[in-house]
Amino acid sequence: MIVDCAHYRDGRRQHEGPMDPEEAAARCAQGGFVWLGLFEPGPEELARVRASFGLHELAVEDARAFHLRPKAEQYEDGTELIILRTARYDDEREEIDTGEISVFLAEHFVITVRQGIASELTGARSRLERHPELLRSGSASTLWAILDQVVDSYAPVVAELDRDIEQIEATVFSGAVAPTERIYSLRREATDFYRAVHPLLAVLTRRLPSGRAPAVRTPAELLPYFRDVHDHLLLVNEEVAAQRDLLATVLEANIAVISVEQNRINLRQSATMERLTIIATVFLPLSFVVGFFGQNFPWLVGHIGGLAAFLAFGVGGLVLPCVLLFGWLRGRDRGDADGRQERDRHPEARPFGRGSRGVPGE
Incomplete structure (x- = not known):
């Protein structure tokens, strides 16, 4: 779809209203230049x-495809194709929408x-039309307006x-766990955005005196404007x-926070299992x-009939x-504590890392 088409000469727009491609191409011979704007055109x-306009077929194919990176191509007929990524x-x-502009x-x-x-x-065209001194510089002025x-x-x-x-x-470094999917999404968007920005530096460098000379020469009066965009x-x-x-x-910090939180959960589970183990023991x-004592043998049923026998066999059998x-657990804890103290007093007696024979580790 043709959005706008205009013929510019001497810094002024020479035409108002719609213009088909054939008429626009014919006006190129009248001096100045023509700016034809298309939006998602069909084949x-x-x-x-x-x-x-006699465009190269490979250039037209590039304009129809969607690219991940900006680029600039130069053809033998003196036409340049500059592909830009917009954002x-x-x-x-809460996402970045991207687009593409192919400039012949x-x-x-x-x-x-x-x-x-x-x-x-639309803003680039309107801004350029308000600066006739830039329009007089030729078609390169439109590239500056678009890049700017x-x-x-x-x-x-x-x-x-x-x-x-x-x-x-703020969420991660406060100790809370942030959604990892959101961090990955932001990282992917930042990476895609970087692919749109970084290669554009090479495209802009071509318009500066230090870069490779483009097919369409950049007038000296436009160089400060291109340098400003480059900065x-x-x-x-x-x-x-x-x-x-x-x-x-x-992302690394969030993974660390997740690990700390998982360790806390594991510690709580271990403490719970320890309590349950003690109760079961x-x-x-x-x-x-x-x-x-719940067995119905005659001796048990016949000989435990008084209070003293009940206290001795029943209650005593539970307390003992x-x-x-309790004594076994206390003795085990005391033995472990004595062993730690002994190792602390004699650190040279600790085994080396190469096995039970005390061979020093490499």
Whole structure:
């Protein structure tokens, strides 16, 4: 779909209203340049534009595909293809929406093919039309306007990512467990965003005097504007790289918090099992005594008939195992304590790490 098409000459827009690709291509011979803007065009529409402007078939194929990284290609007919990745933060979903802009740049025309909702260029066109001194510089001015808007749109995304990371960071370093899935999601978004930002530095460097000369020369009056965009992009690149590193640290810290919490649960379970084991150990001999005296042998039934016999055999039979068990446990604890004290007094008697023969470990 053609969003807008305009012919610019002497810093002014020469045409208002709709214009088809054939008429736009014919106006290229009248001086100045034509800016044709397309949004998610179909194969037939792209084929029509290609036939009108003589675009390379590989360039058109690149414009139809969706790329993970920005790039710049130069063709023998003097046309450049610059592919940019756009980004926008969605507050409701707390995710980054991405888009793509393919820019066909030549001396007398500029064709932009937008993919995705995060690739709006109306602001870039309006801003450029308010600066006729830049429009007089030629078609390279449109590339500056597009790059400037794309890079400026990165700043809110960086700010929103910072806010999300700070929330996760505060949760993790307060000792609470943060959702690991959310940290992975943020790390993936930061990585995808980095792929959109970092390669764009190479694209921008081509427009500067120190870089490889592009097919469409950058006028000297536009160089300060391209350098300004390059400086902003460097700052965004550094911030996104720092966010990736910080998210890696937060993920490691969250895993450590999860491990600490799991250890606490294991300790509580161990303490519970210890109490249950003690109770079972105490009641095991008592159950044996009760079961023994509960047998209906004539001697037991006939000889335990008075209070004294009941206290001696019944109650005594229950108390005696408890006393013996208590004494055995106390003796075992005392023996363990004496052994630890003996090892502390004679550390040289401790075995080495190579087995029971006392061979020193390597």
